[in-house]
Amino acid sequence: MTELSHQENGAEIAPPVLSLRGLRKRFGDFVAVDDLSLDVPAGAMLGLLGPNGAGKTTTLSMATGVLRPDAGTATVLGHDVWSDPASAKGRMGVLPDGARMFDRLTGAELLRYTGLLHGMSDADVTQRAGELLEALGLADAGHTLVVDYSAGMRKKIGLACALIHGPRLLMLDEPLEAVDPVSGETIRQILRAFAAGGGTVVMSSHVMELVESLCDRVAIVAAGRILADGTLDEVRAGASLQDRFLDLVGRYELGEETLAWLRSS
Numbered sequence: 384m385t386e387l388s389h390q391e392n393g394a395e396i397a398p399p400v401l402s403l404r405g406l407r408k409r410f411g412d413f414v415a416v417d418d419l420s421l422d423v424p425a426g427a428m429l430g431l432l433g434p435n436g437a438g439k440t441t442t443l444s445m446a447t448g449v450l451r452p453d454a455g456t457a458t459v460l461g462h463d464v465w466s467d468p469a470s471a472k473g474r475m476g477v478l479p480d481g482a483r484m485f486d487r488l489t490g491a492e493l494l495r496y497t498g499l500l501h502g503m504s505d506a507d508v509t510q511r512a513g514e515l516l517e518a519l520g521l522a523d524a525g526h527t528l529v530v531d532y533s534a535g536m537r538k539k540i541g542l543a544c545a546l547i548h549g550p551r552l553l554m555l556d557e558p559l560e561a562v563d564p565v566s567g568e569t570i571r572q573i574l575r576a577f578a579a580g581g582g583t584v585v586m587s588s589h590v591m592e593l594v595e596s597l598c599d600r601v602a603i604v605a606a607g608r609i610l611a612d613g614t615l616d617e618v619r620a621g622a623s624l625q626d627r628f629l630d631l632v633g634r635y636e637l638g639e640e641t642l643a644w645l646r647s648s
Contacts (some may be wrong), residue, residue, distance in 0.1 A: 398461060400425050400552050400583040402444065406455035406609075411555055415441040417607035419455070420573050423431075423585055423600070425551075428578045430594030431587040432624075433604035434632050439587045440480060440556060442604065446585075447477045447554050457636055473501065478543030479585075480539075480556035486530035490521055490540050493529055494547055501548035508547070515543040519574065534561035542570065542643040553577065559593060571597055591625045605632045 399422035406439060408416040416438040418555045423429050433439045444450035446457045448464045448471065456463060462470040483494055490621065491512055498508035516525045519539040538561055545553060553574070559567045573599065574584055588594055594601060601618040603611045611618045619627050 392472070397425055399423055400427075400460055401585060402456075403446055404443070404457045406442060406445055406457065408438075408445060408450065409453055409454045415607055416445065416452075419607060419609055419635075421602055421612060422607060423552075423583055425583055426488055426576065426581055427599045427600045428584040429586070429600040429602060430438060430598035431585060431602050431604065432589075432591070432594060433587075437604045437632075438607035441478075441607075443556055443585070443587060445556055447475065447479075449477075449479070453511055454506055460563045465574065474550055475552040476550035478553070478555045478558055479543045480546045480560070482539065482541070483536065484529055484531075485605055486537075487528060487529055489526050490516060490532070490536075490543075490634060491525040494543055495541060497544040500548045511547050511549075512543075515546060519543055519569060535563055535566065538562050539566060539570075542573075551582055553582065553584045553586075555584065556589055558586055559588070559590070578644070591623075591628065595624045603628060605630050613640070 384471065405422045406416050407414075407417045408486070419442060420437070431439050432440070441450065445452045446464065448468050458464065458476050459471040462474065464471040485496065488496060488588070494512035496514065497506050498512065503511075504532040516522045519542065521539055521543070523537065524536060529537065539557070542555070542558060545555070557608065558574075559570060560570075562570065571572060578584055586594075586598070595615065599615055600613065601611070601615055601624065602609055603618065611627070615624070618624070622630070
């Protein structure tokens, strides 16, 4: 038993792969994340849901060491993201939404650069880069500059960079946005296999159907706070995920006269 695990009713309970405690972030007078705490167990696929401006991206940025929190902690497999960043970041793969890439490299060069930064050997980088490019439908674009990639191709090469070093935790912001249906199904298969092998996935998305079909855990965020967190069935509470989400964050009903000029006369 590791020092971070504990026992419950005589059974060993593994510590969470990702543990967020009391995260807070303020931008001027705006509180983006307000005392947010969340645990994600090993092997889980957690969907992080929330309306625009709810604090999802800010939370992921603090959890991955991109944005320093005003208060609170984030740990990955027991390693603090801010006091022990090398150990924490070496165990996770990150796909930010809209992040800048070294796009004057080819896809193959970007993967090689990423793998070498993680301390991988030349042989492992070459093998894994080839497999990832093939699996994600980028084999023919491996020698094309990333700056010339479409939005969907950039999303796929970003995911490949997040996977190449074999992380135990994936942090993905809108991983299927702008991706075509065929590639989207491939990514779903990759993520399912990753979780089945003991990996853990945290992904933000606005697509309820994606989260409902792919994730086994859900956390709903609004105004920087967790409104619901648990298994998919626990959060749905007998309703659809869409209806449960709207019940929690609030619905907006258009009045009869709202945008009346758009209706046919």
